[in-house]
Protein backbone atom coordinates (compact mmCIF):
# COMPACT_ATOMS: atom_id res chain seq x y z
CA UNK A 1 0.00 0.00 0.00
CA UNK A 2 2.95 2.42 0.49
CA UNK A 3 3.70 4.44 3.58
CA UNK A 4 0.95 6.46 5.27
CA UNK A 5 1.81 9.87 6.69
CA UNK A 6 -0.45 12.06 8.79
CA UNK A 7 -0.17 15.84 8.97
CA UNK A 8 -1.80 17.35 12.06
CA UNK A 9 -2.21 21.10 11.66
CA UNK A 10 -2.28 22.98 14.94
CA UNK A 11 -0.62 26.30 14.19
CA UNK A 12 -3.76 28.43 14.41
CA UNK A 13 -4.34 31.20 16.93
CA UNK A 14 -7.91 30.25 17.81
CA UNK A 15 -9.16 33.81 17.50
CA UNK A 16 -12.84 32.74 17.38
CA UNK A 17 -12.42 30.90 20.68
CA UNK A 18 -11.19 34.11 22.30
CA UNK A 19 -9.15 32.44 25.06
CA UNK A 20 -5.68 33.65 26.12
CA UNK A 21 -4.32 30.15 25.46
CA UNK A 22 -4.78 28.89 21.88
CA UNK A 23 -7.68 26.42 21.85
CA UNK A 24 -5.59 23.35 20.87
CA UNK A 25 -3.83 23.61 24.28
CA UNK A 26 -7.00 23.91 26.38
CA UNK A 27 -7.64 21.01 28.74
CA UNK A 28 -10.32 18.51 27.67
CA UNK A 29 -10.87 15.98 30.45
CA UNK A 30 -7.38 14.98 31.59
CA UNK A 31 -5.34 16.19 28.58
CA UNK A 32 -4.91 19.08 26.14
CA UNK A 33 -7.21 18.89 23.10
CA UNK A 34 -4.20 18.44 20.79
CA UNK A 35 -2.94 15.44 22.77
CA UNK A 36 -6.34 13.70 22.38
CA UNK A 37 -6.06 14.20 18.62
CA UNK A 38 -2.44 13.00 18.42
CA UNK A 39 -3.22 9.88 20.45
CA UNK A 40 -5.97 8.87 18.01
CA UNK A 41 -3.43 8.63 15.19
CA UNK A 42 -0.59 7.30 17.37
CA UNK A 43 -2.85 4.31 18.11
CA UNK A 44 -3.57 3.45 14.49
CA UNK A 45 -1.29 0.61 13.41
CA UNK A 46 -1.32 1.61 9.70
CA UNK A 47 0.04 5.11 10.41
CA UNK A 48 3.80 5.24 9.71
CA UNK A 49 4.51 8.79 10.82
CA UNK A 50 2.88 11.93 12.14
CA UNK A 51 4.07 15.43 11.25
CA UNK A 52 2.88 17.96 13.81
CA UNK A 53 2.65 21.58 12.64
CA UNK A 54 2.34 24.17 15.41
CA UNK A 55 2.98 27.83 16.15
CA UNK A 56 6.65 28.86 16.17
CA UNK A 57 6.45 29.58 19.91
CA UNK A 58 4.92 26.18 20.68
CA UNK A 59 7.47 23.81 19.13
CA UNK A 60 9.22 23.15 22.41
CA UNK A 61 5.97 22.65 24.37
CA UNK A 62 4.84 20.15 21.72
CA UNK A 63 8.15 18.30 21.76
CA UNK A 64 7.39 17.95 25.47
CA UNK A 65 4.02 16.34 24.64
CA UNK A 66 5.80 13.92 22.31
CA UNK A 67 8.04 12.79 25.16
CA UNK A 68 5.54 12.87 28.01
CA UNK A 69 2.74 11.08 26.14
CA UNK A 70 5.07 8.67 24.28
CA UNK A 71 3.91 9.85 20.86
CA UNK A 72 6.52 7.73 19.10
CA UNK A 73 5.04 8.18 15.62
CA UNK A 74 5.56 11.96 15.69
CA UNK A 75 8.76 12.25 13.67
CA UNK A 76 8.76 16.02 13.35
CA UNK A 77 7.31 19.03 15.16
CA UNK A 78 7.65 22.13 13.03
CA UNK A 79 6.44 25.71 12.79
CA UNK A 80 3.44 26.42 10.56
CA UNK A 81 2.51 29.44 8.48
CA UNK A 82 0.11 32.36 8.52
CA UNK A 83 -2.85 30.41 7.07
CA UNK A 84 -3.93 26.79 7.49
CA UNK A 85 -2.91 26.09 3.88
CA UNK A 86 0.62 27.38 4.59
CA UNK A 87 0.83 25.05 7.58
CA UNK A 88 -0.23 22.04 5.51
CA UNK A 89 2.36 22.95 2.87
CA UNK A 90 5.07 23.02 5.53
CA UNK A 91 3.91 19.61 6.74
CA UNK A 92 4.04 18.15 3.22
CA UNK A 93 7.69 19.14 2.92
CA UNK A 94 8.56 17.21 6.08
CA UNK A 95 7.08 13.83 5.10
CA UNK A 96 9.56 10.96 4.82
CA UNK A 97 10.65 9.61 1.47
CA UNK A 98 8.52 6.65 0.40
CA UNK A 99 5.27 8.12 1.72
CA UNK A 100 2.51 7.43 -0.77
CA UNK A 101 -0.66 8.37 1.13
CA UNK A 102 -1.37 11.29 3.39
CA UNK A 103 -4.12 12.20 5.82
CA UNK A 104 -4.46 15.86 6.74
CA UNK A 105 -6.29 16.45 10.01
CA UNK A 106 -7.12 19.45 12.21
CA UNK A 107 -5.47 19.35 15.64
CA UNK A 108 -8.78 20.57 17.09
CA UNK A 109 -10.91 17.64 15.87
CA UNK A 110 -10.27 15.12 18.67
CA UNK A 111 -13.29 12.86 18.06
CA UNK A 112 -12.87 11.34 14.61
CA UNK A 113 -13.74 7.64 14.64
CA UNK A 114 -11.13 5.15 13.49
CA UNK A 115 -13.55 3.33 11.17
CA UNK A 116 -14.49 6.58 9.41
CA UNK A 117 -10.84 7.45 8.97
CA UNK A 118 -10.25 4.01 7.40
CA UNK A 119 -13.24 4.37 5.07
CA UNK A 120 -11.94 7.75 3.94
CA UNK A 121 -8.45 6.37 3.34
CA UNK A 122 -9.82 3.38 1.42
CA UNK A 123 -11.81 5.68 -0.87
CA UNK A 124 -8.72 7.82 -1.49
CA UNK A 125 -6.70 4.71 -2.30
CA UNK A 126 -9.34 3.80 -4.88
CA UNK A 127 -9.88 7.28 -6.39
CA UNK A 128 -7.01 9.55 -5.26
CA UNK A 129 -8.80 11.88 -2.85
CA UNK A 130 -11.59 11.61 -0.26
CA UNK A 131 -12.81 13.63 2.69
CA UNK A 132 -15.03 12.96 5.67
CA UNK A 133 -18.27 14.93 5.69
CA UNK A 134 -21.84 14.98 7.03
CA UNK A 135 -25.04 16.09 5.30
CA UNK A 136 -26.07 19.56 6.49
CA UNK A 137 -29.11 19.60 8.77
CA UNK A 138 -30.10 23.26 8.34
CA UNK A 139 -31.42 25.08 5.32
CA UNK A 140 -28.49 27.02 3.86
CA UNK A 141 -28.93 30.38 2.12
CA UNK A 142 -26.49 32.33 -0.04
CA UNK A 143 -26.61 35.87 1.38
CA UNK A 144 -25.28 39.16 0.03
CA UNK A 145 -22.45 40.15 2.36
CA UNK A 146 -23.21 43.87 2.10
CA UNK A 147 -26.98 44.17 2.67
CA UNK A 148 -27.77 40.63 3.92
CA UNK A 149 -30.40 40.05 1.24
CA UNK A 150 -30.86 36.35 0.45
CA UNK A 151 -29.59 35.51 -3.02
CA UNK A 152 -30.56 31.86 -3.29
CA UNK A 153 -31.41 28.64 -1.44
CA UNK A 154 -29.30 25.72 -2.69
CA UNK A 155 -30.94 22.30 -2.65
CA UNK A 156 -29.99 20.88 0.74
CA UNK A 157 -29.69 17.36 -0.65
CA UNK A 158 -26.46 18.40 -2.37
CA UNK A 159 -24.89 20.17 0.62
CA UNK A 160 -22.38 18.50 2.93
CA UNK A 161 -20.40 19.95 5.83
CA UNK A 162 -16.78 19.04 5.21
CA UNK A 163 -14.56 17.68 7.98
CA UNK A 164 -11.11 16.21 8.34
CA UNK A 165 -9.30 13.87 7.93
CA UNK A 166 -8.91 14.50 4.24
CA UNK A 167 -7.04 11.67 2.50
CA UNK A 168 -4.97 11.93 -0.66
CA UNK A 169 -2.42 10.24 -2.84
CA UNK A 170 0.59 12.31 -1.77
CA UNK A 171 1.67 13.24 -5.32
CA UNK A 172 -1.84 14.62 -6.03
CA UNK A 173 -1.90 16.79 -2.92
CA UNK A 174 1.62 18.05 -3.62
CA UNK A 175 0.59 19.03 -7.15
CA UNK A 176 -2.53 20.76 -5.82
CA UNK A 177 -0.53 22.81 -3.32
CA UNK A 178 2.04 23.78 -5.95
CA UNK A 179 -0.71 24.97 -8.30
CA UNK A 180 -2.47 26.90 -5.54
CA UNK A 181 0.77 28.64 -4.67
CA UNK A 182 1.47 29.54 -8.32
CA UNK A 183 -2.06 30.95 -8.67
CA UNK A 184 -2.02 32.58 -5.21
CA UNK A 185 -5.21 30.68 -4.41
CA UNK A 186 -6.09 30.28 -0.75
CA UNK A 187 -8.68 27.67 0.23
CA UNK A 188 -10.07 26.72 3.62
CA UNK A 189 -9.41 23.03 3.08
CA UNK A 190 -7.09 20.79 1.04
CA UNK A 191 -9.85 19.21 -1.03
CA UNK A 192 -10.61 22.58 -2.62
CA UNK A 193 -7.04 22.73 -3.95
CA UNK A 194 -7.36 19.26 -5.49
CA UNK A 195 -10.78 20.16 -6.96
CA UNK A 196 -9.07 23.06 -8.79
CA UNK A 197 -6.92 20.52 -10.66
CA UNK A 198 -10.11 18.98 -12.02
CA UNK A 199 -9.40 15.78 -10.08
CA UNK A 200 -12.24 13.86 -8.46
CA UNK A 201 -12.67 14.18 -4.70
CA UNK A 202 -15.30 12.06 -2.95
CA UNK A 203 -17.06 12.55 0.37
CA UNK A 204 -17.28 9.71 2.84
CA UNK A 205 -20.04 10.05 5.40
CA UNK A 206 -18.71 10.44 8.93
CA UNK A 207 -20.63 11.54 12.01
CA UNK A 208 -21.70 14.72 13.76
CA UNK A 209 -19.42 14.12 16.75
CA UNK A 210 -16.31 14.87 14.67
CA UNK A 211 -16.57 18.55 15.55
CA UNK A 212 -13.93 21.18 14.97
CA UNK A 213 -13.59 22.95 18.32
CA UNK A 214 -13.92 26.53 17.12
CA UNK A 215 -16.03 28.78 19.38
CA UNK A 216 -16.71 28.81 23.17
CA UNK A 217 -19.99 26.87 22.98
CA UNK A 218 -18.05 23.94 21.45
CA UNK A 219 -16.18 23.36 24.74
CA UNK A 220 -19.05 21.98 26.90
CA UNK A 221 -20.22 19.98 23.85
CA UNK A 222 -16.70 18.52 23.53
CA UNK A 223 -16.67 17.57 27.26
CA UNK A 224 -20.06 15.90 26.77
CA UNK A 225 -18.82 13.91 23.75
CA UNK A 226 -15.66 12.91 25.63
CA UNK A 227 -17.63 11.51 28.57
CA UNK A 228 -20.79 10.19 26.91
CA UNK A 229 -19.62 9.04 23.48
CA UNK A 230 -15.94 8.24 24.07
CA UNK A 231 -16.55 7.03 27.61
CA UNK A 232 -13.48 8.83 29.03
CA UNK A 233 -13.39 10.09 32.59
Ligand SMILES: Nc1ccn([C@@H]2O[C@H](COP(=O)(O)OP(=O)(O)OP(=O)(O)O)[C@@H](O)[C@H]2O)c(=O)n1
Nearest residue numbers: 009010011012013014015016082083084087107
Ligand atom coordinates in the same frame (compact mmCIF):
# COMPACT_ATOMS: atom_id res chain seq x y z
N1 LIG B 1 -2.21 29.27 10.21
C1 LIG B 1 -2.89 28.22 10.62
C2 LIG B 1 -4.28 28.30 10.88
C3 LIG B 1 -4.94 27.17 11.32
N2 LIG B 1 -4.26 26.03 11.53
C4 LIG B 1 -4.94 24.86 12.10
O1 LIG B 1 -6.02 24.47 11.27
C5 LIG B 1 -7.04 23.86 12.06
C6 LIG B 1 -8.41 24.41 11.71
O2 LIG B 1 -8.41 25.81 11.83
P1 LIG B 1 -9.34 26.70 12.75
O3 LIG B 1 -10.31 25.95 13.52
O4 LIG B 1 -9.82 27.83 11.91
O5 LIG B 1 -8.25 27.22 13.81
P2 LIG B 1 -7.70 28.66 14.06
O6 LIG B 1 -7.14 29.25 12.82
O7 LIG B 1 -6.79 28.50 15.22
O8 LIG B 1 -9.02 29.43 14.53
P3 LIG B 1 -9.49 30.91 14.21
O9 LIG B 1 -9.81 30.94 12.74
O10 LIG B 1 -10.68 31.09 15.08
O11 LIG B 1 -8.34 31.82 14.58
C7 LIG B 1 -6.67 24.11 13.53
O12 LIG B 1 -6.21 22.90 14.10
C8 LIG B 1 -5.60 25.16 13.44
O13 LIG B 1 -4.65 25.11 14.49
C9 LIG B 1 -2.89 25.95 11.25
O14 LIG B 1 -2.28 24.90 11.44
N3 LIG B 1 -2.24 27.05 10.79
Ligand SMILES: C[C@](O)(CO)[C@H](O)COP(=O)(O)O
Nearest residue numbers: 084106162163164188189212
Ligand atom coordinates in the same frame (compact mmCIF):
# COMPACT_ATOMS: atom_id res chain seq x y z
C1 LIG C 1 -10.57 21.93 6.94
C2 LIG C 1 -11.85 22.25 7.66
O1 LIG C 1 -11.77 21.83 8.99
C3 LIG C 1 -12.99 21.51 7.01
O2 LIG C 1 -14.17 21.85 7.66
C4 LIG C 1 -12.16 23.71 7.63
O3 LIG C 1 -12.39 24.11 6.31
C5 LIG C 1 -11.14 24.57 8.28
O4 LIG C 1 -11.57 25.90 8.15
P1 LIG C 1 -11.20 27.05 9.12
O5 LIG C 1 -11.45 28.29 8.35
O6 LIG C 1 -9.74 26.86 9.41
O7 LIG C 1 -12.09 26.93 10.29
